[in-house]
Amino acid sequence: MCLFSFLVLIIFNFAFGSSLNFDQGMIAGILWVAFVFSGLTGLGRSFSMERDRGTLQGLILCPVSPWTIFLAKLIGVFLFTTVMEIITIFIFSVLYNTTVFPFLVPLGLIVFLGTLGFTAIGTIFSAISATAKARDVLLSILFFPISVPVIISSVKATGIILNGKSLQMVFPWLKILVAFDLIFLLVSYLTFEYIMEE
């Protein structure tokens, strides 16, 4: 995951140079491209490895609710993705000659909400696509259209924060992020049992 995000940052760095104009919001876009695409590689493996090893049935057989299995998977993917994002932000600040430390708290909040949103829906789609032969393709096809509101909100909010604007300016985007996080978690709660059944 980290290697992939590093590669994305390097490619954009070579393409655009290291002194981008923050007003264009391009920096935020590059950052989230690295987050989402790298996160997707981790998401794809969360259920497919269980299926391949034949341990998923062992998990389902345990006396815990399917929601617990979902939450455990989500927390695992979320933590790995967050670690990747912290490393990516550090590399990003070096490569793009910028400091994120003044914006660390609001940026952290946006990254937390954005990551929660795309990992929640990604975990569900990872479970759905795990049995498919072309699981990686299927995961991408299912994941990207649905996660668009979360990604757009995250990019917009990150762009505003990196421009040095106040947290109040990003409240509308944060509200959208919180709303989609809740919707995705609720949908996961309601559907995961049925996804695990077959």
Place this chain on the structure above:
Amino acid sequence: MNSEHHIEARGLNKKFGYKTALRNIDLFLKEGDSLALFGPNGAGKSTLIQVLCSLLQPTSGSVRIAGYEARHDREALHQIIGLIAHQTFLYPHLTAYENLKFYGSMYGVARLDVRITEVLNLVGLSDCRNDTVQNFSRGMQQRLSIGRAILHDPMILFLDEPFTGLDQQGREDFIKLILQFRDQGKTVIMASHDLQQGIELCDRAAILKAGKIVYLQDVAHISKNDFRRIYTQQIGVNVLPL
């Protein structure tokens, strides 16, 4: 428990797309019963076991085990059943101890470390406690899979081809374990191709053919050769004398 039957399956049908795996299965077992399921490949033995364990939902029909509805009380049901399936459900990069520790924690097993030591002794893997499962032979993995299935001391044991990969010693140890299980009044359902082993270990036998139970009888008083003849008649394929 609300019902006199420990396991009640009524009108079970299971379809995978256009393929019908189970056809109108009715099965009733009392506590302490042991049932051997026989049938050729594709007869529906594994599917029936998976439906009874609520790993698969039936297309129609219902399963009730120890008073729990398989569809609605899955967590409670899973607490009282153990399954040995084709797959071992083991994590290859974890050690034998870590695998049992993981599953034991999921089942909320009390005094887990003591129980793990007990189970590893039972399945003859105490010397390999700290070896990773990926270095185990198929037989050793099967032994550990047996340990995983009995770790939480289930009331009902489902066995799907449980002797796969076991060496002679492993088979004998496992047979002892099944008999011990039966002596404790626990229920055993075993799918097998081995007619002799099946009728020696179980007091009832069922023959499945194309998803239907075509024979279900008490076999305690049936000789092995008589049962072989019944099997041949039902399935239409000759089998070697027992």
